[in-house]
Amino acid sequence: MKPKRILVVGAGHVGLYAALRLSKKLRAREAEVIVVDPQPHMTYQPFLPEAAAGNISPRHSVVPLRRALRRCHIVSGAVTRIEHARKVATVQPIIGPPREVPYDHIIVAPGAISRTLPIPGLREHGIGFKTIGEAIYLRNHVLDRLDVAAATADLEVRRCALTFVFVGGGYAGIEALAEMEDMARDALKYYPELSPDDMRWVLVEATRRVLPEVDPDMGAYTVQQLLKRKMDIRLDTRLESCVDGQVVLSDGDSFRADTIVWTAGVKPSPMLDQTDLPRDNRGRVTCLPTLQVVDGDRVVEGAWSAGDCSAVPDLTKEPGAFCSPSAQHAVRQAARMADNIRAVIRGEAPVDYKHKHAGSVASLGLHKGVAQVYGIKMTGIGAWFMHRTYHMSRIPSINRRIRVVVDWTLALILKREVVALGQLHDPREEFLEATPRVELDSRR
Incomplete structure (x- = not known):
């Protein structure tokens, strides 16, 4: 019997964990797993704030796909179209013409992108915080602003350089x-x-309020801790404009800032617009609790989805509730989905995904944090230690866990590295300035 072809679209939390489990649970004669992603690595997003702050090396917050998924076929490129009626996906490699890839089962997990708003100036001056590149850029930018402020005698330039605005009070915004x-x-x-x-x-x-995933008193504690550090917390306030770095808020305040970081939510990947899969009014792929894609009352055979881009019913809550777009759900959904695909291939029935959200942990800087796990609330160094322990246990591969622990251990002994490597973002600029232009002779 010809092996079933399983195509995994996206190598984020869902894609990587599902592909890893499938490659271990299915024999080569049963199935082949193909993973398509533009990046050669999976980014463990909960570590982005620590990577930006220099607590861990940016390389250690990502997982190389070819190392982690040795039993899978990795394609560096992007899925630009899915025609599930034909069970064919169009893949655009990094270089070369697009090609069609037929499949028997497809895991649609392209993840999400920043949910931005049409705010004047945001496109030109805003910084996102969803990728390792954005985390490195933000670190270099903040340290560069300190250099600018220290070098200038202009008080207005200094004030602008040392004003840092973060939009969004969820986990990403608070931790960043x-x-x-x-x-x-x-x-x-x-x-x-x-x-x-x-x-x-x-x-x-x-x-x-901030941190909507935890109880209001924990959110209030977080605000109090930030206020003790003399931060300016604006609740019930919106960013209305930031043209030329002039921040205008809905409460009437206005000031200049060189740094504007946008962390106000996510939305499903726009790649889903190029599919024939059913979606809800928020653009998410509609799913059953088994992680199978569903169109009304009809199961879409061979189509599966989970994570940020999908609407998965949360069976631990009232009817109509959906699982939150968290790493905790994504990792567990990936495992259940992989087991269900294996069951279907072997002629067995899939099982519903059901997981009660265990709680949340957040870092507020070195030795500071908040945690609410299984109803137990912790703050301070205990919550910070729980945050690190949980995420260290979740990142794939022993290799990465050891490297992260070594980074943390060295950070306790040695001083933090606070050098900016801004040239990383445009490494050819100096070379271009040093190299004269050569006009080609059109007659040759």
């Missing part, structure tokens, strides 16, 4: 804000021209 402030405060030891009071860290959140 707290870790970057912690790093910048540490870096000021080497800037005698500056003091911590010169910096202004602003959090803009459209609702009346």
